Amino acid sequence: MNKNLILYAAILVFGITAPFIFPAFKVQLSILCVLIVLALTWNIQGGEMGYNTFGNILFYGLGMYLCASVQVGMFFPLAEWTESGGEKTFVHTPAQFFQGMAMGLVVAAVVPTIVAGLIGYAILGLRGHYFAICTLGLGVAAGEISGGIEIIGAGQGFTTPPFPDVGGLEARGEFFYLLSFGALVLTFIAVRAIYSTRFKLILNAIRDNEDKAEAMGIQTMKYKIIGWMISAFFCGLAGGIMGGLVGYIDSTDVAFDGREMGVFMVLMAILGGKGTLWGPVIGATVFHIFKEGFWTFFLGWQYVALGVLIVVIVIYFPEGIMGWLREKYPERFGEVVDEADRKAQVELK
Amino acid sequence: MVFQYPMISVQACLDGVLLGILFALIAYGMALQWGVMNIINIAQGDLVILGGYIAYFMYLYGIHPAWGVIIAPIIMYFVGVGLYKLVINKVVDRDLFISILATFGISILFMQLMNFAFGADVVLANSGYGTTFLFDSAVVLPNSKIFSAFISILFAICLVIYMKKSKLGRAIRATAQNARAAKILGVDTEKVYAATFGINAALCGVAGALISITFTIHPYMGLPYTIRSFMIVIVAGLGNLPGVALSGMGLGVFEEFADYILGTEFRIGAVFLLLVLILVYRRFKLSRKREYLK
Numbered sequence: 266m267n268k269n270l271i272l273y274a275a276i277l278v279f280g281i282t283a284p285f286i287f288p289a290f291k292v293q294l295s296i297l298c299v300l301i302v303l304a305l306t307w308n309i310q311g312g313e314m315g316y317n318t319f320g321n322i323l324f325y326g327l328g329m330y331l332c333a334s335v336q337v338g339m340f341f342p343l344a345e346w347t348e349s350g351g352e353k354t355f356v357h358t359p360a361q362f363f364q365g366m367a368m369g370l371v372v373a374a375v376v377p378t379i380v381a382g383l384i385g386y387a388i389l390g391l392r393g394h395y396f397a398i399c400t401l402g403l404g405v406a407a408g409e410i411s412g413g414i415e416i417i418g419a420g421q422g423f424t425t426p427p428f429p430d431v432g433g434l435e436a437r438g439e440f441f442y443l444l445s446f447g448a449l450v451l452t453f454i455a456v457r458a459i460y461s462t463r464f465k466l467i468l469n470a471i472r473d474n475e476d477k478a479e480a481m482g483i484q485t486m487k488y489k490i491i492g493w494m495i496s497a498f499f500c501g502l503a504g505g506i507m508g509g510l511v512g513y514i515d516s517t518d519v520a521f522d523g524r525e526m527g528v529f530m531v532l533m534a535i536l537g538g539k540g541t542l543w544g545p546v547i548g549a550t551v552f553h554i555f556k557e558g559f560w561t562f563f564l565g566w567q568y569v570a571l572g573v574l575i576v577v578i579v580i581y582f583p584e585g586i587m588g589w590l591r592e593k594y595p596e597r598f599g600e601v602v603d604e605a606d607r608k609a610q611v612e613l614k
Numbered sequence: 615m616v617f618q619y620p621m622i623s624v625q626a627c628l629d630g631v632l633l634g635i636l637f638a639l640i641a642y643g644m645a646l647q648w649g650v651m652n653i654i655n656i657a658q659g660d661l662v663i664l665g666g667y668i669a670y671f672m673y674l675y676g677i678h679p680a681w682g683v684i685i686a687p688i689i690m691y692f693v694g695v696g697l698y699k700l701v702i703n704k705v706v707d708r709d710l711f712i713s714i715l716a717t718f719g720i721s722i723l724f725m726q727l728m729n730f731a732f733g734a735d736v737v738l739a740n741s742g743y744g745t746t747f748l749f750d751s752a753v754v755l756p757n758s759k760i761f762s763a764f765i766s767i768l769f770a771i772c773l774v775i776y777m778k779k780s781k782l783g784r785a786i787r788a789t790a791q792n793a794r795a796a797k798i799l800g801v802d803t804e805k806v807y808a809a810t811f812g813i814n815a816a817l818c819g820v821a822g823a824l825i826s827i828t829f830t831i832h833p834y835m836g837l838p839y840t841i842r843s844f845m846i847v848i849v850a851g852l853g854n855l856p857g858v859a860l861s862g863m864g865l866g867v868f869e870e871f872a873d874y875i876l877g878t879e880f881r882i883g884a885v886f887l888l889l890v891l892i893l894v895y896r897r898f899k900l901s902r903k904r905e906y907l908k
Binding site for chain 2 (some may be wrong): 317390391394395398402403406409410531532565566568572573574575576579583
């Protein structure tokens with residue numbers, strides 16, 4: 266326990282000081298924080314509950330649009346803002362910007378949670394691959410439909426308010442980094458707290474055998490919906506931050522990017538190890554480094570490399586890094602290993 | 615608008631039915647591999663688009679693109695078998711979600727490779743078949759659409775006869791029923807799987823060639839075709855060929871009406887939303903009997 270505390274403190278200190286140590290990587294680190302949040306929340310469904318969703322992107326995109334809309338709509342007419350596109354006739358004062366951002370993030374987190382609660386009852390009744398394909402359809406449909414709505418920019422996109430002129434050149438990056446790191450810490454604490462309660466055991470029971478869990482008297486639907494709402498809350502928050510960070514929202518390429526972000530979150534969780542607390546964190550970090558490497562060194566071929574990476578991870582590495590470590594060093598995971606038994610297994614292999 | 619101008623409805627229905635026959639052909643391929651190998655292929659639509667590019671290239675080199683209907687399936691058969699040997703054979707016996715993700719990776723790969731090889735332009739192969747006018751020119755039907763529907767039906771009939779009569783067809787059906795028993799009785803299931811995936815790819819090739827003649831193709835247009843065929847299969851059920859044809863036509867008509875009423879920009883969105891609605895409807899219908907989709 267004591268060792269863990271030191272570890273967490275070290276990570277926290279490193280996290281807060283990171284943008285000042287590596288000022289060139291501020292944006293990358295912020296994106297990494299958002300990716301970890303997405304992977305952690307996907308793991309609640311895909312890892313613990315056994316519901317492989319492609320639909321968390323829906324909440325992410327929704328949060329992105331909502332945050333930007335609220336931030337603009339609080340002070341200026343939204344339709345004129347999106348119509349004017351790049352030429353800004355309206356400028357946020359610093360106070361307006363931060364007030365709008367705070368309000369926007371609250372809305373971006375709360376509304377997707379409500380949406381998840383509303384559609385959860387219908388969607389979470391599906392199982393297995395039907396659930397996966399249904400959520401895939403949901404994400405893509407949201408992208409296509411939001412791309413046709415005029416007030417949020419339709420096909421030409423939505424430019425989020427530019428960062429106000431305060432605190433020098435580095436202020437923007439530092440602000441968004443601290444915001445996304447704060448979201449990450451919040452998510453991690455929440456997820457860790459959830460995983461230490463009975464709620465996690467119920468989710469695992471649903472994953473292992475839903476019919477039996479129901480027969481044991483667990484109201485599975487209630488817990489499935491609550492789990493999805495928790496995911497939606499943090500996905501919406503992450504989306505709101507990412508929208509401000511990128512500075513430009515496009516319906517199918519940034520917000521409801523089911524082909525990229527929607528698959529990334531699944532991959533990150535699988536790469537790290539489904540159904541573990543640290544797996545998604547490690548997976549997202551490794552994946553982000555890989556991805557940035559691809560984008561830098563194979564420019565133009567990055568999607569080809571990505572496609573190959575997906576196939577290789579899924580086929581040859583479905584247990585992920587944590588799963589591999591667990592097999593290699595079971596003692597570290599608190600499993601009691603009988604030496605003779607282990608030897609016998611090695612001989613069998 | 616639909617009721618004020620009845621001819622628009624007639625046009626939409628005819629367009630939809632002709633389009634739906636094409637969708638049904640792709641869906642038949644999907645039902646085949648789903649039933650036999652128990653995998654869901656997200657890259658289905660990308661195989662279709664690849665088939666379309668084969669016909670398009672024949673058109674560029676001065677061969678009439680209708681010949682693509684013969685050439686594309688032959689090439690696509692080998693692409694399918696190659697894909698099976700490389701990737702698919704490793705996901706056949708595993709969880710369905712693994713196959714979904716793995717084929718998603720293949721889909722991204724194909725999409726990008728096609729983008730490199732053929733460029734990101736929207737293209738079509740002009741067949742020069744002209745148009746047919748019905749009801750005093752109120753309804754306009756390009757002959758290429760009629761041609762493509764006719765060819766699709768022809769291929770479907772050939773395939774059904776082949777599956778019924780030939781030795782390989784019998785082996786495929788046996789494997790679909792019980793792979794283990796088929797293996798015991800001397801069926802080389804590995805070969806059957808490869809052939810099934812190849813036949814599916816060939817069907818996609820035919821459909822793609824027809825789409826490149828009738829409509830347009832673009833490297834990133836694959837996913838809607840996958841979703842359409844998935845939708846048709848879940849509505850019709852596996853191994854229900856008349857059902858596949860009917861629900862394909864129904865989907866085609868729905869799409870044409872969505873196009874007219876909601877506008878073209880919502881067309882794909884409407885298709886994906888329809889998938890969600892169908893699944894939710896079936897889930898509620900089954901939950902009354904305390905069952906679920908599986």
